[in-house]
Amino acid sequence: MTGLLNVSASPHVRDKKTTTSIMGDVIIALLPATIVGIYNFKLDALIIILLCIATCVLTEGLFQKIAKRKYTMTDLSAVVTGLLLALNLPSTVPFYIPILGSVFAILVVKQLFGGIGQNFMNPALAARCFLVISFTGKMTDFTYDAVSGPTPLALLKSGESVDLMDMFLGTTAGTIGETSALALLLGGVYLLVRGIISYRIPFFYIATVAVYAAIYSATSLGGFSLEYVAGHLLGGGLMIGAIFMATDYVTSPATPKGQIVFGIFLGLLTATFRIFGGSAEGVSYAIILGNLLVPMIEKFTMPKPFGPSKKDKAKKETKEKNEIMPNTVKLFLITLVSGALLGLVYAVTKDPIAEQNEKKQQEAYMSVFETADSFEELEGFDSEEAGKILEDGGFNGSDISGIVIALDSNKEALGYVVTVVSHEGYGGDIEFSVGISANGTVNGIEFLSIEETAGLGMNATKDEFKSQFTGKQVTAFVSTKSGAKAENEIDALTGATITTDAVTGSVNAAIYYCDYLEGGAGNE
Amino acid sequence: MSKRTFQGGIHPYEGKELTEDKEIRPLLPKSDLVYPLSQHIGAPATPVVKKGDSVLVGQLIAQAGGFVSANIHSSVSGTVKCIEPRMTSNGVKVNSIVIENDGEYREVDAAPVLDDHKLTKEVIRQKVKDAGIVGMGGAGFPTHVKLTPQNDDEIDYVIVNCAECEPYITSDYRRMIEEPEKLVEGLKIVLKLFPNAQGILAVENNKPKAVKVLKELVESEERIVVQSLKTKYPQGAERQLIYVTTGRKIDSSMLPAHVGCVVNNVDTIVNIYRAIREGKPLTERVVTVTGDAVKEPGNFLVKLGTNCEELIEAAGGFVCEPEKVIAGGPMMGKAMSDIHVPSTKGLSALLSFKVDEVAKCEPSNCIRCGRCITVCPGRVVPSVLAKLAEQGNEEAFLANNGMECCECGCCSYVCPAKRPLTQVIAGTRKQILANKKK
């Protein structure tokens, strides 16, 4: 033996886990949610996912080439960012949005702050928030099975009921990756088993939201509602946020105690945002805000070094002060400051979101009353009273949830857009709008929420079916299985007579109600 | 007994199966023996022989250079060849006595073995001191100093570190299995010094055989218990060991005696037994020669001063050129640049790796995963300390309790970004300690 041996300071062995292997595990954990996303949203989802990943990796590589930094594309962290961003986008966004978001995430949030480990906000989430603020409309357009509709959480917020099983499995509206709580939980279990994350952040985050929602439902919604609490847990990206975004190493506290504080803090913020804020979703903002506070949380939760406690030592040295009080005060201050920040975020995003909702509503009205120029609320409308009127007319299975007057460019009334709810659907309530001219002609119908059997009842949403009502002036439609001949006959959907009857019945109810209004007005 | 444990720690590959069933084999040196005058903490010893002198086995060749220092004895008979600086396993040259072995192993007359009633505290301490016994776990703190606290009556526990938590090493384990009586007898001698103390044999539960053997032996001993500890590195670190066995905590500014504890290593206790009951000084120790680069890993009773190359030969030589050879275990041992160095009192193992896995690791940015914080038994924040150490910010390093690091290596072991945390923290600690002394 001649050559000198390698010399280096101890320890001389290393654990097998590397940054790359950890990122690989995160990707594996995201696979179930990714697969459900692609299954739900088909090719759209796949394209968005691939676009995000490719753009993230390329941006990182290009930046490092230009800035002459060391390449880190192979550590897979850019892939994780791309995948997470994609899973947080609705499947309907145009292709430039994933690209823009990815560049923002990697270039602005990650690399300009010094690359992996240096950024203070989760790149994927920061990009999502950036996109929501810049493209509010496109970023809040959720669909499921090609039907545009509100997310379950938005329904919950407006006091409607949600299907928990759908939310658990993921067959509901939302971003590509957030809908299936089951798939996300599977990924979470994998991360726990592999020792990639600790239970602390997800557990305390989700538990806090649960407790908050339970207390709120018990005190303000007239009694504890398990459905309400479960809806909060399963919906609105809480699972993906708590399991994958809030546990991002770089932007969450590294101290064990800090992780608990962080989890509780996020839970409080999220629930507050959702329940009292302008929009139904609060996870992204909560985590981004939480990210900013991480250095502070860490500072107050540094572990105490091994050794005799201060009290024990004080017996001998009598010099250490009790430091617990100031820390509590500081944490309280943090909460106050973040409360103020929270308000600020709402000021920024509330209006665009409200505007967007308003615009969507107008568009929906327009689609059933093309000749109208604008719409105006019908003054004095009362849903309960309308229900009674329908009942008197023999329409027991329907309710009117809203009505607006269609106006032409001279503000002259042309007719009504009635929003009806049928309680006779096969899969639950069906809600849709019907445009009706003053003379009783139906101008079109459009579904707002419908959960009938896919391939059968769901065919009601197809133009073929809907157009059968358009342009007809009748007092009542009837469905038929033997081929529509008369003006008022509607071809029943194959295998879905119940759905057909439900829709037809409610259209009739709408016609009846309009007729009542017109007649009632004439009587005065 | 409860399987107590501490917060933090890791479970590295143990590697003990390579040698745990290999009996201790005596190894006789072939070439010259080299005795560095400084193989313990404290002042170097002063030679009491000169070139040309002939010496016997067990003969004093260098005398303790102060209270915190230790005697050195010849482990062979032969002639003093020279006294000159020689390379040691630490990579530094140390003034050493070189003895040419005549191969006859003529011994000096053993010191008289006294009856129990004549064994006063003073006599025991003197004999331990004369025998040149030091902490044999690697640190090499002179044992007689440890056994001389301010007040003997305040010592509640004498803990024997039988944890052997470093991976690969089995030298203590073999001692426990093969010579458990000596260990227990040695502990009984130490207990004579501390009238109020209980003896604790603290063994990790990955050594069930040792636990069983020792438990049987101490069954009738009122003052000795065996504690089975959870297997976890660094269970045998002094502060952690005291905590898990007694529930008492000390920090870096305190000595075990401050909380009524005295901690000793297995081989140290066995050598106390030899010194008192057999009248023999410390001239040999058990060394585990192991690792994937040696052909036949084993445990050897080595004459101190033997060239490490002979240890490797005894283990069948190298399978191939090793990339790394470590004096001690993989977690806290020292990498050697050259194996032509003498074995010393603190050498518990000689570990050879075909591949140096650390050399392949390229440090990248900290991803703030918190693993280092979770595993740190000192409950400090290695990622932050390492950053401060790199910046040379000693003030902040101290404010963040940098001195509470015991250099166990856990943080570097787990870091997925492969940052050399322990290394830079240890570097700064040494610098701060050195500055303090000035």
Ligand code: SF4
């Ligand atoms: S900081 Fe020191 S005590 Fe803590 S894990 Fe690292 S080496 Fe061990």
Ligand code: SF4
């Ligand atoms: S283990 Fe390494 S990567 Fe993780 S926080 Fe510590 S220094 Fe950073």
